[in-house]
Amino acid sequence: MTTIPTRAQGLAEVTEPATAYVLNLPRIEEQQSPYVFEGAAFEIWTRIDGTRTEDQIVDAMVEATGAERELVARDTRDFLATLRGLGLIEQDDREGDGDARAELVTPPAD
């Protein structure tokens, strides 16, 4: 199974060169102010485009940071799990090699 994270529908987002401000409109009653993604969080967020698998995002982060792959993979997956918990991303599980550990999180219909 290959996991492809995708951004949730209905998010409002303003992206600047090194910062993304993301407002979770589908869950606005509980999450009333924007999330600010900077640094590595920004780098991961901008790579969640509905085409890259988690492994490919990890690869890109390793290439971008030059850090140890195991460390990057752990941090990236932790971050993606956080995003799933917040309803900021969904995931598309496809047949094939890959990681299918994370549970599917579907935000309420907007």
Added chain:
Amino acid sequence: MNETRTTPRMPQDVAVTLAGALASRAATRLGARALLIKGQQLASAGLRNPRNSSDVDAWVEPERFEDFIAALVARGWIERPRWRVSDSMTTHSISLLHPEWPCDIDVHRNFPGFLEPAADVFEALWARHTTIDFAGIVCDIPDRAASALILALHSLRSSPDEIRHLNEYNDLVSRLVAEDDPEFRLALTEIAAATGAAGTAEPFLLAVGAEVPPFDRDDPALIAWVAHVNAGNDVTAVFAERWRETPWSRRPHLLVLALWPSNDELRLAQPERTLGPTALVGARFSRLGRAFVSLPRALGARRRASHGEWDSPYVGGDK
């Protein structure tokens, strides 16, 4: 490794963009119609230079006004504290704030200068509205001609002491004169006729070469508007107009609110200062003094308005 925060530390322009998307989406989920007015789309439409807005203005269909406010309250927004007398003087909008956001959302049920019934005005603007993308969210906005008229009315009603408004108004007129677009001028005329803005926007329509639809120069609402413009948004003049519109039975209450604000209200006017008992007394009498001094100006503005005379830098002198 990761820096993920919710924080009020976001730039004003980012906050305004996201709050616009929030307001527009809130209306959609409510099943109500709302137009984002003024704001960034004015620059996109070539009606003014880009600048950061300090707040979001959402004009909601009047019959859903309270529902829309409730929807925003459910999202953590609260009504900005204001003077009780302001409640009676500002009836067209309510400002909402959120402790984690650096901008307000001003919710309008109507807009000063449009003298037809609020529901009719909204329908006229909605019938020709368009959309814009704010932060990835499709938002409803007035079309370009309606936006120009709203900006003109907003400027006309502002104090000429606020040089930014005067500059924006003159810049708007210059841009439209340079465009020399007959279709756009016709659109301005049509909107002014449909919304009751022919008289209130007459200086603007004339300045850009648009035809001014027929209107009643003796309309009390128009005279009140001209008096407001003539007085340069002076608070005493605004109060005088509200006084004129208020039934006799409610005037004593209005007078008490205006002459004797609570200590909290006085502190609200000067949030940067800590007003002790002595300073509060001083602020109270200082306020009364300013009102007394500006009373002749307010009365003069009203007298000229009742004779159909404009007297404002926006208009270029008496007409």
